[in-house]
Each structure stands twice: as C-alpha cells, then as structure tokens.
Amino acid sequence: MKYCPDVAILSDDEAREIAEQLLHDIANAVDVDAAVNIYGLFGDDGRDSMAINLHVVPALTEAINRYKRGDRSPQTLNLVAAGKVYDDERRRHDGQATANRQRDANERRAAATLPAPSAGVAAVLCDRSGLLDIPLPADAEVLERSDTVHRYSTRATTVMELSGAYQHQMIADGWTYDWRCSEVDADRTLLLQTWYHTSQVFLRPTNPVQCVNIIVESRDEAISVQIQELFDEDMPEP
Numbered sequence: 001m002k003y004c005p006d007v008a009i010l011s012d013d014e015a016r017e018i019a020e021q022l023l024h025d026i027a028n029a030v031d032v033d034a035a036v037n038i039y040g041l042f043g044d045d046g047r048d049s050m051a052i053n054l055h056v057v058p059a060l061t062e063a064i065n066r067y068k069r070g071d072r073s074p075q076t077l078n079l080v081a082a083g084k085v086y087d088d089e090r091r092r093h094d095g096q097a098t099a100n101r102q103r104d105a106n107e108r109r110a111a112a113t114l115p116a117p118s119a120g121v122a123a124v125l126c127d128r129s130g131l132l133d134i135p136l137p138a139d140a141e142v143l144e145r146s147d148t149v150h151r152y153s154t155r156a157t158t159v160m161e162l163s164g165a166y167q168h169q170m171i172a173d174g175w176t177y178d179w180r181c182s183e184v185d186a187d188r189t190l191l192l193q194t195w196y197h198t199s200q201v202f203l204r205p206t207n208p209v210q211c212v213n214i215i216v217e218s219r220d221e222a223i224s225v226q227i228q229e230l231f232d233e234d235m236p237e238p
Contacts, residue, residue: 010051019055026082027075035078039085053086060086112179114164121165124156131227132204132212135169137162140225148229153222159186162223163198163216170214175202178211195219201230 010018022038029035063079116122125135130150137156144151156162163184171177178201183189190196197217204210211230216223 012051015051016055019052019059022052022056023059023079027078029078031074032077032081035081036085039082057086109179112177112182112184114160114167114184116168117161117165121157121161122169124162125165125169131229132210134212134214134227135173136225143224144226149226150228151224151226153224155223157223159196159198159216159218159223162225163200166214166216166225167200170200170202175204175212177202 025038026035029038060079060083063076064083066076067080124137126138127136127140130136130152131148136152137154139156140152140154142150143153154162157165163186167177167184181201182199184198184200186196186198189198195217196219197215199213199215201211201213213226213228213230215226215228217226
C-alpha cells in the first residue's frame with residue numbers, strides 16, 4: 001500500500017486519515033516483522049512523511065509508554081517495533097544532518113581561506129595610518145575618510161593578492177577572521193553585483209569587541225581598499 005500520495009501538499013485532515021490507516025495496518029500486522037515492513041513502506045515513500053508523522057509519532061510514543069507499563073498485546077508490540085524503527089531513522093538522519101553541516105562548514109572555511117602572500121606582496125602593507133591601526137599599502141591615497149570608514153586607492157598589486165595579504169596580516173596582528181561573514185570569491189561577486197571585489201570581516205577580542213570589514217575592489221582598472229568599522233546593526237549575515 002502507498003501511504004504518501006503524489007500530491008503537492010497534504011492537508012492536515014488528509015495526513016491524519018493516512019496516519020490512522022498506517023497505524024491500523026501496523027497494529028494489526030501478523031507479526032512484528034510485518035509491522036516493521038509496513039512502516040518501512042511509509043518511510044521509503046516519504047513525500048509528505050513529515051505531515052503524517054505529526055499524527056503517527058504521538059501514537060507510537062504512547063504505545064511505547066503502554067509497553068513500559070506492561071502491555072504486551074500483539075498490537076502494542078507491533079507499534080513499539082515501528083517506534084524503534086522511527087527512533088533509529090531519526091538518530092541516523094540527525095547524525096547525517098550534523099555531518100553534512102560540518103562538511104559544508106569545512107568546505108566554506110577552506111574556500112574562504114586565501115593562500116599566503118609572497119614576501120613581496122606581504123611587504124606592500126607597510127603603512128600603519130589606517131583606521132584602528134589597520135595597515136595600508138605604502139602608496140595608499142585617501143578617497144574617503146570618516147569616523148568609521150576609510151577608503152583608499154592603490155596600485156600596489158591585484159585584488160586577490162592584496163586580499164590575501166590582508167587576511168594573513170590581520171590574523172598575525174591578533175584579529176580573528178570571520179569566514180562565515182566574508183566573501184573572497186571575487187569572480188562570484190562580479191556575477192552577483194557590478195564590480196569585482198572581496199569582503200573580509202575580522203574581529204578583535206577587546207572590550208567591547210572591535211569588528212571591521214575590509215573590502216578590496218576593482219572598478220575601471222583602479223583598485224581601492226575600504227576599511228569599515230562594524231557595529232551590531234552593520235554586521236553582515238553569515
């Protein structure tokens with residue numbers, strides 16, 4: 001029997017009706033193995049399993065509670081067996097979801113880590129007159145300067161090389177790189193927006209915590225560096 005029909009979204013009444021039929025078939029199966037097989041048909045189908053499980057799981061939980069109170073009727077044993085299958089599947093699913101999240105985080109962290117700059121590129125950041133003592137290229141010329149934003153032009157190197165130099169120098173200076181809120185794939189930014197740039201967020205464990213966003217961009221063959229101090233309302237979303 002197919003317990004999840006091919007419809008876009010089940011209504012609550014439809015889900016309850018299917019759940020009641022599923023529970024009836026499990027409880028009245030000829031033995032525990034047959035009950036597990038019936039529940040397996042539902043689990044494998046899965047189209048609207050979440051909506052149906054809202055009605056199935058409480059009944060399975062109640063069967064387990066009856067079993068703990070001493071109920072050993074065939075119907076209860078069948079439902080308990082299905083409940084154990086559900087618990088095993090939930091643990092497996094949760095474990096897989098956790099592993100997937102960790103894998104995705106590791107991949108994003110790796111993608112957000114730029115290679116160490118060459119000695120020549122690293123030496124470019126030799127001026128300490130930037131906002132919050134953040135280094136600047138030696139040839140930096142002021143384009144904009146306010147209490148929280150400094151912007152400079154430079155011809156020192158490329159966007160990606162300068163971005164890599166900033167990432168490694170900021171970490172060496174004691175800042176923590178927040179890769180979750182950063183974007184260092186300049187090719188991707190060019191596709192999503194109208195200019196080629198990277199954006200890197202760094203935090204320093206002071207009291208209060210200091211946070212900056214360093215944007216290195218290229219427009220009309222000119223490279224600029226923007227250093228912006230961030231506050232809670234300015235923080236980009238991961």
